[in-house]
């Protein structure tokens with residue numbers, strides 16, 4: 050028996066689902082652990098697939114790696130679970146079927162969730178366990194992340210000469226989540242030495258066939274397909290795959306015609322599905338010629354509509370740039386806000402930044418406000434986007450909406466925790482964190498959606514990221530900035546800084562970073578305001594001297610405000626020597642304060658420029 054040789058001559062049949070089958074029996078726990086505690090059930094599933102006529106049986110080890118087992122506190126049982134799994138599959142196969150060791154993908158849309166180094170460690174551990182038990186081949190399945198499957202395939206290819214089946218999964222037919230087309234992805238896997246390349250899971254037969262229609266026959270590898278039984282439905286609180294084995298049988302015929310030589314089933318498929326496809330395509334002579342009738346023309350991705358205004362990061366690279374935060378109102382009246390926006394525009398700011406429910410309290414949607422000020426005052430708004438309030442679907446739709454409104458400046462942040470806001474019990478989504486959000490916004494700039502599909506047009510977002518200099522370990526904060534740049538951040542906007550030394554430290558720690566930094570300055574309005582910020586707002590720390598100065602200014606509002614402005618001006622003097630970008634935060638819609646500070650920055654910058662040009666004349 051030789052799997053490679055067999056695949057040269059005939060169509061082989063894989064098995065169907067293990068996980069969803071056990072789940073449909075009412076077992077809802079770590080499926081891989083059942084190899085130890087309920088071996089008989091696992092054996093029965095394998096036997097049912099053997100009986101149905103499957104040629105290739107997969108071990109019940111899809112998630113038997115320490116990363117996934119950690120969820121169940123089973124991370125130290127990788128070896129026992131994998132060992133038992135191979136023995137059970139072999140026992141059911143009786144030496145008459147190929148037993149392939151399954152290793153499932155770990156990453157979904159969130160690349161950030163697990164580092165590639167950790168994936169390598171976890172993969173190796175599981176791989177060695179499976180190889181030690183002498184499987185007949187390996188099945189790498191359900192990989193959404195191309196980087197991940199490339200990485201693990203390289204490891205596996207170095208470690209063994211056994212046949213390797215490498216399968217990716219797609220959110221959208223024909224394309225991986227990073228926008229790589231299925232044919233290109235499978236070619237990469239073939240080039241890395243996979244014997245069988247294909248797709249499994251997530252999509253039902255219809256989309257799987259549609260995806261394979263575009264894939265030419267590989268030169269050295271063969272094609273495989275393990276579609277789900279159908280798209281899942283949610284019934285009585287459970288996921289079910291309503292499907293009919295006859296439909297699956299017909300689909301298997303189409304997959305065969307598309308050149309698939311190993312055909313099995315993924316989620317929702319049962320021994321009946323496998324029996325049905327065995328009857329139709331098992332053993333058939335493989336398709337050796339396939340004409341991909343037309344490579345569906347790769348959709349031409351149009352460039353974003355031209356906007357000749359420079360982005361904020363370009364402005365701050367060239368010279369002085371001022372942005373001012375004026376947060377959308379917490380109440381429905383917008384007059385004062387709009388007056389502020391207009392006054393700040395008149396004062397000459399480069400952009401008005403609009404927080405996304407900062408401090409986790411609801412305000413008028415910043416996109417609505419951004420659109421109004423853009424249209425009404427020709428302001429180029431900067432919209433903050435937190436990962437807290439929208440899931441992946443909401444975030445992508447939100448970004449598409451922003452693009453449609455011609456809004457191009459974004460700040461991608463995790464978002465303040467709901468605990469501190471008006472609804473402490475509210476859920477927080479966090480499908481993505483700020484790194485991933487930056488990455489996906491930049492993917493949209495290439496015209497590719499979060500799921501890899503063409504958007505037909507590229508966006509032209511400029512993406513800022515947060516920098517928090519108010520931390521004990523500045524190097525760690527700088528490390529996060531460097532990582533954000535890797536993910537695509539164009540520039541940074543900092544939390545407000547409240548003393549000169551801290552500003553100098555922030556400058557020293559970041560001077561090697563080429564991406565511009567807009568340094569935050571927030572005028573204080575009273576000692577109570579200062580104490581609140583210092584003691585209660587995450588990420589903000591005030592210097593002792595600043596608190597003392599505000600204390601001295603007393604409770605007279607005008608005096609306190611004047612002191613706040615004095616402190617800010619002094620910070621501005623330092624900032625102008627160190628940073629091109631200045632980010633002013635307007636307290637309590639008191640735009641008169643930020644207008645005054647904007648004018649101050651303009652005057653001081655002009656003075657400095659005059660000095661420089663006088664200096665040049667003197668030389």
Ligand SMILES: Cc1cc2nc3c(=O)[nH]c(=O)nc-3n(C[C@H](O)[C@H](O)[C@H](O)COP(=O)(O)OP(=O)(O)OC[C@H]3O[C@@H](n4cnc5c(N)ncnc54)[C@H](O)[C@@H]3O)c2cc1C
Pocket residue numbers: 403404405406407408409433434435460461462463464465466482483514515516517525529542543544588
């Ligand atoms: C300019 C600016 C504007 C903002 N606007 C808004 C807004 O509109 N709406 C809103 O809700 N919030 C806003 N915030 C707050 C922001 O959401 C939080 O400060 C957020 O934590 C910082 O954004 P970040 O996710 O990019 O990341 P980071 O600061 O890089 O980190 C994210 C989280 O991880 C934590 N962390 C940092 N280092 C480590 C580490 N080594 N290990 C483990 N954890 C770590 C941080 O404490 C932070 O909670 C803003 C912040 C800034 C600086």
Ligand code: MET
Pocket residue numbers: 065066067068069107111153190191250315316
């Ligand atoms: C989540 S994809 C399916 C994994 C594995 N083949 C199973 O059926 O359990």
Ligand SMILES: [Zn+2]
Pocket residue numbers: 191249250251277315316
């Ligand atoms: Zn599946």
